[in-house]
Structure formats: C-alpha cells, structure tokens
Amino acid sequence: MSEDERDADERSESANSRAAQPRDSESSEGASSAERSSADHSSGRSPREGGETVSSDHGPDDRRTFYDQARWTESDVQYEPLLSEKDTTEVAVGGEESPLPDDLTRDSLELPGLSEPELARHYTRLSQMNYGVESGPFPLGSCTMKYNPKFTEDVAALPDAAVHPDRPAETVQGTLGLMYRLQDYLGRIGGMDAVTLQPPAGAAGEYTGVLVAKAYHEANDDDRSTVIVPDSAHGTNFATAALAGYDVLELPSGEDGRVDIEALEAAVDDDTAALMLTNPNTLGCFERDIEEIATIVHDAGGLLYYDGANLNALLGRARPGDMGFDIMHYNVHKTFATPHGGGGPGAGPVGVTERLAPFLPSPRVRETRAGDFELFEPDHSIGKVHEFQGNWLVLLKTYAYIARLGDPGLADASAKAVLNANYLAEQVDYEVPFGPFHHEFVASAGEQDAADVAKRMLDYGVHPPTTKWPEIVDEALMTEPTEIENKRTLDQLAAAFNAVAAEDDETLDGAPQRTAARRIDQVAAARTPRLSWQALDAER
Amino acid sequence: MSFEVPEDCRYLDSHEWARSEDGTVRVGISDFAQDELGDVVFVELPSEGEEITKGDDFGVVESIKAVSDLYAPISGTVTAINDDLVDAPELVNDDPYGDGWMLEVDIDDESELDALLSPEEYGDQIA
Numbered sequence: 178m179s180e181d182e183r184d185a186d187e188r189s190e191s192a193n194s195r196a197a198q199p200r201d202s203e204s205s206e207g208a209s210s211a212e213r214s215s216a217d218h219s220s221g222r223s224p225r226e227g228g229e230t231v232s233s234d235h236g237p238d239d240r241r242t243f244y245d246q247a248r249w250t251e252s253d254v255q256y257e258p259l260l261s262e263k264d265t266t267e268v269a270v271g272g273e274e275s276p277l278p279d280d281l282t283r284d285s286l287e288l289p290g291l292s293e294p295e296l297a298r299h300y301t302r303l304s305q306m307n308y309g310v311e312s313g314p315f316p317l318g319s320c321t322m323k324y325n326p327k328f329t330e331d332v333a334a335l336p337d338a339a340v341h342p343d344r345p346a347e348t349v350q351g352t353l354g355l356m357y358r359l360q361d362y363l364g365r366i367g368g369m370d371a372v373t374l375q376p377p378a379g380a381a382g383e384y385t386g387v388l389v390a391k392a393y394h395e396a397n398d399d400d401r402s403t404v405i406v407p408d409s410a411h412g413t414n415f416a417t418a419a420l421a422g423y424d425v426l427e428l429p430s431g432e433d434g435r436v437d438i439e440a441l442e443a444a445v446d447d448d449t450a451a452l453m454l455t456n457p458n459t460l461g462c463f464e465r466d467i468e469e470i471a472t473i474v475h476d477a478g479g480l481l482y483y484d485g486a487n488l489n490a491l492l493g494r495a496r497p498g499d500m501g502f503d504i505m506h507y508n509v510h511k512t513f514a515t516p517h518g519g520g521g522p523g524a525g526p527v528g529v530t531e532r533l534a535p536f537l538p539s540p541r542v543r544e545t546r547a548g549d550f551e552l553f554e555p556d557h558s559i560g561k562v563h564e565f566q567g568n569w570l571v572l573l574k575t576y577a578y579i580a581r582l583g584d585p586g587l588a589d590a591s592a593k594a595v596l597n598a599n600y601l602a603e604q605v606d607y608e609v610p611f612g613p614f615h616h617e618f619v620a621s622a623g624e625q626d627a628a629d630v631a632k633r634m635l636d637y638g639v640h641p642p643t644t645k646w647p648e649i650v651d652e653a654l655m656t657e658p659t660e661i662e663n664k665r666t667l668d669q670l671a672a673a674f675n676a677v678a679a680e681d682d683e684t685l686d687g688a689p690q691r692t693a694a695r696r697i698d699q700v701a702a703a704r705t706p707r708l709s710w711q712a713l714d715a716e717r
Numbered sequence: 718m719s720f721e722v723p724e725d726c727r728y729l730d731s732h733e734w735a736r737s738e739d740g741t742v743r744v745g746i747s748d749f750a751q752d753e754l755g756d757v758v759f760v761e762l763p764s765e766g767e768e769i770t771k772g773d774d775f776g777v778v779e780s781i782k783a784v785s786d787l788y789a790p791i792s793g794t795v796t797a798i799n800d801d802l803v804d805a806p807e808l809v810n811d812d813p814y815g816d817g818w819m820l821e822v823d824i825d826d827e828s829e830l831d832a833l834l835s836p837e838e839y840g841d842q843i844a
Contacts, residue, residue: 700756703759703781704806
C-alpha cells in the first residue's frame with residue numbers, strides 16, 4: 178500500500194466513525210461529515226497497481242486490511258541469509274597447549290565477522306518477516322494468545338529477582354513469600370486446596386497431575402488401569418495418560434459436542450483412574466452436566482482432572498474445584514499472559530484438593546508459625562518433576578499479572594474474552610455448528626479446506642485460527658480472539674474471515690501471496706525434512 | 718471420479734487389498750485410499766517374521782492430511798516388506814497395486830481371502 182492510500186484509508190476511517198455518531202440529521206455538521214466520508218471513499222480507494230488484487234468492492238464498513246510483509250529474496254528463493262552465509266572469517270584459536278587429544282582440537286574457527294549494524298539489520302529483518310501478537314490479531318484457538326504486558330518483563334528484570342535457588346531460605350524470604358502467595362492465588366482462582374509451582378510447562382503439569390492421581394490410587398492399594406479422555410480433548414491428554422502408564426479410553430462426544438452422559442456411564446468402572454476434561458470444552462461449550470459427571474466418576478472411585486487450557490473463560494466466575502475437579506493444571510502462558518513456549522522456560526503449576534496434597538512434587542513452600550516461609554517435602558511426594566522450585570522468573574511474571582489485575586481485573590478478562598468470541602462469531606460468515614460457546618468458537622470452513630483458509634487469511638494481515646481440530650467439526654476453524662482485542666480489530670478479523678469465505682479454491686490454493694514465506698511444500702517438507710543447518714549445507 | 722479396483726484383488730472395507738500370487742499373499746491399500754489420504758509421506762510396517770491378525774492394525778500410513786492405521790485383511794506371517802517405501806513412500810500414491818505394495822504374507826488360511834469383499838462389492842462401497 179502506498180503512503181497516499183494509507184493516509185486516505187485513515188481519513189476515511191475517521192470520517193466514517195464521525196459519520197456513525199448519533200447526530201441531528203438536519204445539522205450542517207452532520208451533513209458535511211457524511212460528504213467528507215463519501216468524498217474520501219471515492220478518492221482514497223484506488224485499485225492496487227500490479228500484483229494480485231485482494232479486494233474488489235469497498236463499502237464504508239469494509240475493514241479489510243491491506244498487507245505486505247517485509248520480504249528479501251535472492252534469485253526469488255532465499256529469505257534473509259544466515260549470519261554464516263553473510264560472512265565467514267577465519268579466526269585463529271588456541272595458542273596455549275590444550276589438554277584435549279590433538280584430533281579433537283583445531284587451530285582456527287570460521288565465524289561470521291559482521292559489524293553491529295549488519296547484525297542489527299539481520300535480526301530486525303527476521304522480526305519483520307515474522308508475525309506475532311504484537312503485529313496484529315492472533316486468534317489461535319485453544320492457545321489463548323494474549324498479549325504479554327511489558328511490565329511483567331520489568332518485574333522479572335529487577336535485580337532482586339535474580340536469586341540463586343540454592344540460597345538458604347532465611348536469605349530469600351521475599352522470594353519464598355511470593356511463591357507462597359502465588360500458590361495461594363492459584364489455589365483460590367481454581368478452587369484447589371494445594372498447589373505446586375514446580376512443573377515447567379502445561380504438558381509437564383498435566384503429567385505431574387496424572388502422576389499424583391496414580392500415586393494416590395497406589396497409596397490406597399487401588400489398582401486402576403484406565404484414564405478416560407473425550408475425543409475432542411487436547412492431544413496432550415491422551416499422551417499424558419499413556420506416558421503415565423495408563424490405558425487410554427476415548428470417549429465419543431454427544432450430539433451437542435459435550436460429554437455424553439450415557440457413554441460416560443458405560444465407560445466408567447472400577448478400572449477408571451481418572452477422567453480428563455477441560456471446561457468449557459474444546460468447542461468453547463460449557464459442560465453443563467459437570468456435577469453429574471463428577472458424581473459418576475467419583476462414585477466409581479476415579480478422579481476428575483481439569484485441563485487448564487480453557488481457564489480464561491472462567492476467571493473470577495467459576496472454579497474447577499467447585500465443579501468437583503480434584504486436580505488441575507494452570508497454563509500460565511495462556512491464562513496469565515506469560516510468554517508462550519518457543520522451547521524457552523515455562524511453568525505449569527498444578528492444584529489439587531486436600532486429599533491429594535500429600536502427593537505433590539517436592540519442595541513446596543509453606544508459612545511457619547512464626548510467619549516465615551520455608552520449603553518442605555509433602556509426606557507422600559511423587560518427588561521432583563523439575564529442578565528446584567520451577568521456573569521462577571516465569572512464576573514471577575504470573576504473580577505480577579495476577580496482582581496487577583486483581584479479582585476485578587481477572588473477572589473482567591474472562592468477561593471480555595467471552596464477549597469478544599461471541600461478537601466475532603456473530604460477524605463471521607462461516608457456520609458455527611456448536612454453541613452457546615464462551616471464550617472460543619469453532620467455525621466450519623464447509624466446502625473450503627481449513628488449512629487453505631488459514632493460509633489465505635495471512636494475506637489479510639491477521640493470524641489465522643487453529644485449523645482442522647477438533648475433528649468433530651468439519652474443516653474446523655477454532656477461533657479465540659481473547660480479551661485483548663477491541664471492536665476495531667475484531668471487525669478487521671471478521672473482514673478477513675469473510676473475504677476468504679467468498680474466495681474461490683484457486684485463490685486459496687495459491688495463498689499466501691503477501692507474506693515473507695510463501696506456500697510451503699508440505700509434501701517435500703514431510704518426505705525430506707531438513708532438520709538442521711547441515712542439511713542446507715549438504716544441498717549446496 | 719472412478720478408482721481402479723483390480724479384479725485379481727480382494728478387499729477390506731477399510732480399503733486394504735490382498736492378492737494371492739505364487740503361494741504368497743501381497744497386501745497394500747487401494748487406489749481410493751491413496752487418493753483420500755493425499756500425498757503419502759511415511760509408511761510404518763511390521764518386520765519380517767511378525768504375525769499379523771485379520772482385522773488388527775499392522776502398521777501406519779501417514780500423509781500430509783492424516784495418519785491412519787493399516788488393518789490386516791488376512792492372518793499370517795510376514796515374509797517380506799516393501800523396503801522401497803522407506804525412501805519412496807510416494808509409490809503408494811503412484812502405483813498402489815503394484816510398486817506401492819506393503820507386505821508379503823504367508824497366509825494361515827487361504828479361505829480368509831474368500832471372506833473379503835469382491836472387486837464388485839468393494840467398487841460399490843466406494844462408488
């Protein structure tokens with residue numbers, strides 16, 4: 178988009194919003210406003226020159242974004258080269274006699290010899306070729322891609338936050354106190370009696386939770402072999418149960434996308450160790466029969482496990498503990514806006530009810546009678562699932578986020594997350610077969626291929642939803658805008674959805690056209706994957 | 718769209734075929750199955766000497782669209798597997814009844830073949 182077009186768009190937007198304000202229809206100001214809007218619209222929206230055209234008609238409500246991602250090519254194939262491809266300089270190393278055998282040492286190394294501006298440009302370019310929640314809307318369903326507020330980074334960067342985990346408890350009372358309060362916050366948010374902060378990720382929390390369930394049954398000399406998981410559950414649920422040594426029984430969903438009570442009654446028996454559920458479920462629908470579900474599982478001696486993936490819908494409004502859940506993990510990167518994955522440090526705290534507390538990992542933090550804080554090992558602890566007290570700086574960000582929002586802020590977050598999902602779904606032309614839904618909805622791309630829809634949405638400058646899952650919706654588009662979007666960005670998202678919904682297969686097959694990376698050859702990527710940079714070297 | 722359903726094969730309703738040749742039985746997946754799957758990128762097969770049981774899964778076929786279990790149309794002992802599929806899984810797409818074969822099996826009971834779907838019956842199923 179040229180500068181002129183962009184300016185015209187902005188003028189047009191602002192004129193439209195003025196025109197939309199309630200006003201006396203006979204006032205001269207109102208009339209001139211409408212005229213300006215109309216004039217800007219006709220002059221500003223000239224057709225794009227060259228290339229493929231995204232748009233054809235632009236009504237006054239058209240919010241489609243025009244988007245071109247930064248892209249550098251050489252011979253039309255290469256993106257930003259690797260640093261080692263930009264320059265390699267032979268650097269002499271060693272000098273002193275090495276204690277290693279001669280065949281394991283060398284005299285020189287090839288290293289990129291780049292100046293600071295060259296290096297800065299490299300990383301800036303990489304960031305421009307990327308897309309994140311700081312680029313635009315990111316409604317990746319089930320992933321709760323909230324914006325991570327920067328103040329939590331400031332808190333984690335405080336010198337006092339850099340504490341060696343081996344320091345004696347009496348010298349780190351502030352840190353331990355904060356962990357204790359975080360255990361308490363999370364416990365109260367989830368309705369759980371005891372919390373461990375140690376697991377280093379959501380899936381690790383899940384695994385910890387199932388190990389706790391297993392240890393509980395074993396302590397009761399209760400031999401149980403099976404974990405029940407609904408067919409719409411997160412893939413990690415199946416994997417977690419299997420990794421913990423359980424047989425996994427897949428529970429078919431009912432016609433309304435919720436747990437089928439009859440199927441559950443048929444599946445539960447005295448081999449049932451646990452039922453793993455998330456609520457609202459993967460379709461965003463609330464399991465209304467949750468109390469009956471809990472009774473069925475508990476009457477058979479099983480435990481009810483809550484996958485915290487969808488906790489953002491409930492914050493400050495309902496608690497898994499009150500619904501009868503015995504164990505839950507918290508995805509702090511989702512619900513509490515700590516950074517998502519990327520292989521970096523994460524945290525997946527686990528909460529349990531009183532009877533399971535003795536089995537939690539060691540150590541936990543408790544308050545002494547004197548009001549100090551100390552680490553302790555629960556009586557029947559399953560042991561360690563990670564070093565020390567977990568990933569402290571991630572936990573600190575979690576704490577900061579919860580403390581900053583407070584009870585009203587958390588309740589506001591869930592309200593807006595639910596409102597945003599429902600507003601967006603209402604604007605989107607694709608059918609949404611299951612409802613009523615809460616913080617996310619699963620639309621169906623119908624005759625279109627959901628993966629192609631996703632690729633095409635990239636061309637409109639938005640991140641696409643999660644696709645093709647859950648499988649109970651054909652060509653699923655699982656969409657979760659989260660509470661961070663406003664009406665304007667939700668309208669932008671809806672416009673992207675609806676533009677793609679109206680496009681033909683040929684356009685979808687060729688997408689994306691405007692991103693740094695274009696259509697990926699998925700077959701080649703799967704058949705001959707390049708799993709390290711050496712594979713690139715080998716091809717040259 | 719019509720799919721190839723060779724007359725000399727018998728079929729399982731989950732789209733595997735079995736064909737008797739020279740005292741052994743070859744097993745693979747049908748033209749319809751490869752088309753439904755799309756580009757096959759990986760095939761996991763049992764080892765030679767393993768027993769397979771009619772109706773049980775004996776391997777996995779993975780395409781860019783889906784991962785599917787493979788079901789044994791017959792019971793017997795695996796005498797050979799198609800090693801070419803390791804490096805060239807696309808053979809399953811290119812020639813599902815020929816070079817894309819998967820197993821050779823020493824069948825326990827020849828009559829099991831007769832119990833499978835005939836080409837006509839299978840052709841009706843996928844029509």
